[in-house]
Every structure is written in C-alpha cells, then in structure tokens.
Amino acid sequence: MPGSIQQDGTAPDSFISADDGRRYWAGIDADVNGMLGGFPSVSRVDLRGSRSFLAKLGLGRVRGEKSVRRALEGGAGIGRITQGLLVEIAEVVDIVEPIAKFTSALEGQEGVGRIYNVGLEEWRPSDESSPVEYDLIWNQWCLGHLTDRQLEEYLRRCADVLSEDEDGKTRGVIVVKENMSTMGQDLFDEEDSSVTRMDESFRKIFDEAGLRIVKTELQHGFPSELYPVRMYALKPKDS
Numbered sequence: 001m002p003g004s005i006q007q008d009g010t011a012p013d014s015f016i017s018a019d020d021g022r023r024y025w026a027g028i029d030a031d032v033n034g035m036l037g038g039f040p041s042v043s044r045v046d047l048r049g050s051r052s053f054l055a056k057l058g059l060g061r062v063r064g065e066k067s068v069r070r071a072l073e074g075g076a077g078i079g080r081i082t083q084g085l086l087v088e089i090a091e092v093v094d095i096v097e098p099i100a101k102f103t104s105a106l107e108g109q110e111g112v113g114r115i116y117n118v119g120l121e122e123w124r125p126s127d128e129s130s131p132v133e134y135d136l137i138w139n140q141w142c143l144g145h146l147t148d149r150q151l152e153e154y155l156r157r158c159a160d161v162l163s164e165d166e167d168g169k170t171r172g173v174i175v176v177k178e179n180m181s182t183m184g185q186d187l188f189d190e191e192d193s194s195v196t197r198m199d200e201s202f203r204k205i206f207d208e209a210g211l212r213i214v215k216t217e218l219q220h221g222f223p224s225e226l227y228p229v230r231m232y233a234l235k236p237k238d239s
C-alpha cells in the first residue's frame with residue numbers, strides 16, 4: 001500500500017503495543033480534557049458534526065422517537081459521545097473500552113447497556129449467550145490503537161452483528177471518525193502507541209474487511225492545528 005510503509009521498509013502499525021497504549025491511557029484523567037488531548041472545546045463542534053452526519057443517514061429522532069434500537073460505541077473512553085449524542089438517538093448503547101476507570105461512572109446510567117472493558121481487538125460479541133444486533137456501531141479516535149490486521153478483523157466482527165430489515169437487507173451501519181494523516185504515510189505516535197492513518201489506508205482496510213463506504217464527510221470547524229478528521233459510514237459490500 002503506497003505510504004503505509006516507512007522508508008526503512010517497516011509498516012508503522014507494526015510498532016503498536018497494546019500494553020503501551022493501555023499504560024498511556026491509564027495515566028490520563030477521566031474527563032473530556034483527557035479524552036480530547038487538551039482540546040475540550042472541540043467536543044461541542046465534534047458532536048454537532050456527528051449528529052448532522054447521522055441525520056443524513058436517517059439516524060436520529062423521528063417524530064420524537066429514537067430511530068436506533070441498539071448502538072455500540074467502540075473505544076468510548078468516559079462516554080463523551082455516548083452521553084452527548086448516542087443516548088439521544090438510541091434506546092440502548094453498549095460500550096467497549098479497555099480502561100475501566102473511564103467507564104465506571106457510566107454503569108447504571110440511563111440508556112447505557114453492556115460495558116465491555118476490553119480492547120476492540122479482544123471484543124467478541126458472539127461470546128455472549130444472548131445474541132445482539134446493532135443499528136449503529138460508532139468508532140472514534142481509538143482505531144489507531146489497532147494494527148491494520150486487527151482493524152480489518154474487528155470491522156468484520158462489527159459487520160457480522162449489524163441489524164437487518166425484515167427483507168434481509170442490512171439496516172445497521174458502522175461509523176468510523178478518525179484523524180487523517182496528510183503526510184503521505186501513516187504516522188506512528190510513540191506517546192500513546194497509536195497510528196494516524198491516511199484516508200487511502202482506511203479505504204484499503206475497509207475494502208479488505210468487505211465493507212463499502214455509503215457516505216463520507218470531513219468534519220468542519222476544528223482548530224487548524226489539529227489533524228483533519230473524516231467520518232465514514234460503512235456497510236457490507238454484499239448488502
């Protein structure tokens with residue numbers, strides 16, 4: 001893949017260490033400032049952009065009713081997006097987040113369902129005795145902690161638990177909202193042991209995971225010193 005290999009031939013994602021990533025996040029405060037790396041003011045604009053993106057996909061409140069039956073937030077941190085957006089539009093939101101101190105305040109909150117304190121690479125929905133299906137799986141600012149292979153496999157697991165209409169067509173949608181590298185290659189960050197991918201790298205991984213992009217948009221209104229942020233809505237290619 002052009003750009004995903006460094007000049008010395010090493011793939012940036014090969015440097016990712018789950019232990020180093022967990023150690024970094026364990027030392028971060030459980031608040032919006034901690035989640036957003038010192039840019040807490042970005043949260044409002046971010047949630048507004050996400051709400052508008054979802055509305056264009058037909059997901060929101062219809063005549064006052066929540067149109068999403070069950071959602072999942074991957075890499076949810078303290079639940080900034082769950083509480084600031086997803087519970088407004090979903091009857092129940094399940095959560096995957098490896099750092100338990102981030103999710104402790106979410107337990108028992110209205111609209112919050114199952115909390116899985118594992119990494120996305122470890123999360124197995126089918127381990128549950130009662131099967132679940134999701135109308136929406138939201139993943140934001142956390143996928144850089146997965147290698148390309150782990151991300152592809154995680155997306156496949158997500159696709160397997162998307163809800164279907166009565167006619168068997170996929171109803172559920174996966175959303176990825178992530179920083180974009182514009183440096184012509186994916187960038188490894190040793191501070192939190194994550195990779196910032198290029199748009200091309202995401203598209204290749206989506207394709208390999210059997211997904212197609214049904215909608216994509218750049219987030220507007222962020223400070224210019226931040227990376228560009230792109231949202232993708234994904235469904236299985238065969239749906």
Ligand SMILES: C[S@@+](CC[C@H](N)C(=O)[O-])C[C@H]1O[C@@H](n2cnc3c(N)ncnc32)[C@H](O)[C@@H]1O
Pocket residue numbers: 018021022025035036074075076077078079080081096097098099102118119120121139140141142145146
């Ligand atoms: C920048 S914060 C973003 C949190 C939330 N998505 C938001 O936008 O407010 C990154 C989150 O990813 C979590 N994380 C780190 N490694 C992860 C992994 N392997 N799987 C899932 N989440 C992970 C961190 O614990 C942290 O909560």
